[in-house]
Amino acid sequence: MIEVEDVTVSLGGRRVLDSLRLSLPERRIGIVGRNGSGKSTLARAIAGLIVPEAGRVTIGGADMARDRRAALRSVGILFQNPDHQIIFPTVEEELAFGLRQLGRDPAGAAEMLVRFGRADWAGRPVAELSQGQRHLVCLMAVLAMRPRVILFDEPFSGLDIPTTRALRALVAGLEETVIQITHDPAAIDGYDRVVWIDAGTVRADGPPAAVLPAYLAEMEAPDAERLA
Numbered sequence: 001m002i003e004v005e006d007v008t009v010s011l012g013g014r015r016v017l018d019s020l021r022l023s024l025p026e027r028r029i030g031i032v033g034r035n036g037s038g039k040s041t042l043a044r045a046i047a048g049l050i051v052p053e054a055g056r057v058t059i060g061g062a063d064m065a066r067d068r069r070a071a072l073r074s075v076g077i078l079f080q081n082p083d084h085q086i087i088f089p090t091v092e093e094e095l096a097f098g099l100r101q102l103g104r105d106p107a108g109a110a111e112m113l114v115r116f117g118r119a120d121w122a123g124r125p126v127a128e129l130s131q132g133q134r135h136l137v138c139l140m141a142v143l144a145m146r147p148r149v150i151l152f153d154e155p156f157s158g159l160d161i162p163t164t165r166a167l168r169a170l171v172a173g174l175e176e177t178v179i180q181i182t183h184d185p186a187a188i189d190g191y192d193r194v195v196w197i198d199a200g201t202v203r204a205d206g207p208p209a210a211v212l213p214a215y216l217a218e219m220e221a222p223d224a225e226r227l228a
């Protein structure tokens with residue numbers, strides 16, 4: 001159970017999240033909102049990568065910003081650009097890193113490659129993989145750590161249609177709780193819940209059928225055509 005308890009975050013002197021309060025027990029949660037509305041900041045706060053100036057995020061009772069070990073065990077995060085999270089030169093080293101951080105057997109990296117039919121990637125230099133393949137490396141690295149929650153921060157932009165479909169099918173089959181930030185309403189259509197973030201607060205929150213039409217109507221309104 002993820003609890004966002006009155007979280008306030010300011011960045012560069014601006015309030016980016018404003019006393020945000022959310023209980024998130026669902027397994028599939030979409031987050032939508034305009035550019036700059038605070039979605040990625042919320043994702044980072046949930047993953048414990050940002051210390052809120054007020055409030056806290058807990059998962060299973062552990063404070064994500066203060067208990068780094070619990071945060072590493074509980075939440076995996078996938079960024080839009082895989083190059084922002086890949087550190088190691090080869091695929092297997094990348095997958096083994098998180099396991100070592102958790103004090104787990106790095107052999108789990110090879111098992112994960114087998115599970116995805118990519119055992120031959122073990123020694124492959126990450127730099128030789130395509131962007132879609134690097135996304136898959138990031139997903140495997142996160143899954144290998146067996147987090148309870150996986151956060152996807154617009155992971156599919158820039159990917160071709162078959163790669164997007166393949167990764168979406170993978171995500172759909174995950175047992176873990178998935179929180180997906182997206183600008184594509186179709187990506188979260190069948191989700192349990194959609195939270196619309198606007199200027200660091202919750203603008204609307206509920207099932208996709210209730211939130212997405214209102215969100216789309218506002219995004220497509222003529223006066224919405226201004227840069228965020």
Ligand SMILES: Nc1ncnc2c1ncn2[C@@H]1O[C@H](COP(=O)(O)OP(=O)(O)OP(=O)(O)O)[C@@H](O)[C@H]1O
Binds near residue numbers: 011035037041
């Ligand atoms: N490191 C930073 N320093 C100062 N301001 C920041 C920093 N990171 C983000 N911001 C600001 O915080 C606000 C929210 O950013 P955030 O990345 O959370 O938005 P977002 O909803 O994810 O946007 P997008 O849809 O464009 O990815 C923006 O106004 C952004 O300029």
